[in-house]
Amino acid sequence: MSQVETASAPTLEKKPEFWRWEESCWADPDQDWKSAKAITVGIDVGSVSSQCVVVADGKLYAFNSMRTGSSSPDSAVNAFKGVEKKTGLTLKDVHFVVGTGYGRVNVPFSHKAITEIACHARGANYMGGNAVRTILDMGGQDCKAIHCDEKGKVTNFLMNDKCAAGTGRGMEVISDLMQIPIGELGPRSFDVDKEPEAVSSVCVVFAKSEALGLLKAGYTKNKVIAAYCQAMAERVVSLLERIGVEEGFFITGGIAKNPGVVKRIEKLLGIRAMETKIDSQIAGALGAALFGHTLVQKQGPSKPLVA
Amino acid sequence: MIANYGYKDGSGEYYISINTDKCINCEVNRACLTACPKVMFEPMVDDYEDEVVCIKSAFRRTLAYDCADCKPSAGYSSLPCTTACTPGAIKHSW
Numbered sequence: 177m178s179q180v181e182t183a184s185a186p187t188l189e190k191k192p193e194f195w196r197w198e199e200s201c202w203a204d205p206d207q208d209w210k211s212a213k214a215i216t217v218g219i220d221v222g223s224v225s226s227q228c229v230v231v232a233d234g235k236l237y238a239f240n241s242m243r244t245g246s247s248s249p250d251s252a253v254n255a256f257k258g259v260e261k262k263t264g265l266t267l268k269d270v271h272f273v274v275g276t277g278y279g280r281v282n283v284p285f286s287h288k289a290i291t292e293i294a295c296h297a298r299g300a301n302y303m304g305g306n307a308v309r310t311i312l313d314m315g316g317q318d319c320k321a322i323h324c325d326e327k328g329k330v331t332n333f334l335m336n337d338k339c340a341a342g343t344g345r346g347m348e349v350i351s352d353l354m355q356i357p358i359g360e361l362g363p364r365s366f367d368v369d370k371e372p373e374a375v376s377s378v379c380v381v382f383a384k385s386e387a388l389g390l391l392k393a394g395y396t397k398n399k400v401i402a403a404y405c406q407a408m409a410e411r412v413v414s415l416l417e418r419i420g421v422e423e424g425f426f427i428t429g430g431i432a433k434n435p436g437v438v439k440r441i442e443k444l445l446g447i448r449a450m451e452t453k454i455d456s457q458i459a460g461a462l463g464a465a466l467f468g469h470t471l472v473q474k475q476g477p478s479k480p481l482v483a
Numbered sequence: 484m485i486a487n488y489g490y491k492d493g494s495g496e497y498y499i500s501i502n503t504d505k506c507i508n509c510e511v512n513r514a515c516l517t518a519c520p521k522v523m524f525e526p527m528v529d530d531y532e533d534e535v536v537c538i539k540s541a542f543r544r545t546l547a548y549d550c551a552d553c554k555p556s557a558g559y560s561s562l563p564c565t566t567a568c569t570p571g572a573i574k575h576s577w
Contacts, residue, residue: 294530329531334487334498338544378493415491418498418576 194357195348196243197225197430200455201258203238209265212237214472216272217259218295218464219252219286221279224316224344225430227461228255230265234469236302238263239458244316248279256285271477272468276460287478288471293322293333295463300426301328302462303452309424312412312441313459314431316344321416328463332419339379342411344430346380347437350404353384354397365402365436372399374406377414383407401436409440416445425449432456484529488538489546489576497546498576499564503535505572518567521549550575 209215212232220227222244230238240258244251252275260266267273267285275283276295283289292313300311301324311322318337324330340346351358372395376382387400395403408431427449431437433456442448454462472478489498515524515536523542529535542549553559565573 290530330484332485332487334489336490338490338492418491418496419485419487 192355193352194355195351197358199240199242201238201240201262202455203259203263204236207232207235207237209237209263209269214272214469214477215265215270216274216465216468216472217256217270218461218466218468219255219273219275219280219283220277220292220295220458220461220464221248221252221255221275221283222277222292222316222460223318224348225457226251226255226277226279227458228252228259229458229461229465230259230263230270231462231465231469234466236454236462238265239455239461241455241457244279248282249284251279252283252285272472274464274468274471276464288468290464290467292460293320293335294330295460295467296320296428297322297324297330297463298328298466299459299461299463300324300428301326302466303428303454303456303459304424304426304450307424308426308450309422310416310420310426312416312425312427312429314342314344314412314427314429314437316430319343319412319415321412321419323419323422334415334419336415341376341378341380341383342408342415343380346383346408347404347431347434349380349384350387350401353387354401356397356401359433361401362405362434362436362438364398365405366439367398368396368402371406372403374410375400375403377407377411405434405436406440408437409444413441413444421445421447423447426452428456428459430457484531486529486535486537487576488543490544494547496576497550499538499546499550500574500576501536501538502572502574503529503533505570506535507533509536509572510570511568514567514569515564515573518563520552520563523549524564547577 218229226244227241273286275286280289306326313320319342320335323332375386484503487498
């Protein structure tokens with residue numbers, strides 16, 4: 177019998193994930209939820225990220241922002257658990273839960289589902305004040321342009337979820353291609369001698385091919401990133417122009433944290449985006465929690481469903 | 484509220500706009516629901532609890548193809564949906 181030589185299994189090096197953005201969990205140290213009369217929760221299950229926001233008596237109290245997993249219900253539960261761990265708040269203490277985002281109907285403990293369009297408008301109204309009129313939500317896999325009134329009620333909207341151009345996913349693709357952490361892309365896009373022409377703004381796959389071609393043609397990584405940021409800006413500006421842009425311009429979603437895209441959008445529109453100290457990624461969940469607060473005031477608290 | 488259903492891709496912009504303010508108290512008994520040969524419209528209750536119509540989600544990413552049969556190239560001189568909606572709540576972008 178011949179002896180079979182067993183080769184030791186090759187050790188797999190862990191591949192760095194440049195696209196992986198930072199998850200965050202926060203609670204206001206100056207508030208105590210135990211003294212609040214109405215506690216409402218908004219859960220935004222998006223295609224890329226999930227957020228849980230807690231509003232105590234109509235005021236932002238805590239939030240958790242994390243990546244969406246393969247299961248929408250699990251993502252919703254995990255988003256809430258993050259806040260639970262941070263604050264000690266349980267579902268029994270919550271008076272109303274509103275689900276939003278593309279996975280809104282799969283939030284196992286929600287009382288109501290509201291579209292992310294209405295929730296982003298409401299959230300932006302809270303974050304930027306009642307002067308907010310035009311909202312650009314740059315989500316993980318879609319992009320929305322929204323107009324709202326002084327109360328945060330939607331008056332006009334359009335959404336593009338047919339392709340990834342102008343979305344967070346597009347930026348993740350470029351981050352991986354360039355092998356640069358996603359948080360560094362924006363600042364590095366300004367480190368160029370001359371602003372390059374934009375790459376394809378209609379398709380992420382084409383943009384990726386073009387970016388590779390530019391690298392081979394001798395472009396620096398920073399110059400390629402600048403070309404992609406410009407393409408993203410042009411893409412979303414063309415969407416915004418369809419519904420028109422009014423003063424009081426506010427950007428929500430993860431891309432709002434990328435100055436390389438935001439500054440280029442501002443330049444193309446000739447208008448500055450309003451600033452906020454609150455994480456732009458939680459706008460949808462915050463709006464959902466605020467809708468919940470209004471509903472509690474109107475119809476009284478509901479008994480939370482156990483997740 | 485003006486709700487724009489559709490998309491923009493490399494070939495153009497394809498949006499159907501519905502002015503829900505004109506749609507809430509429909510004067511023509513939701514004629515659009517039956518006027519569209521592909522039955523693309525459906526009633527819904529929006530986020531503000533108003534009864535309006537919308538485009539079915541199955542059609543929102545394929546409007547360029549779904550509406551092609553009602554465009555002038557297919558022999559129509561006017562769109563069945565916009566003609567049926569006499570209050571003028573429905574508009575096509577292309």
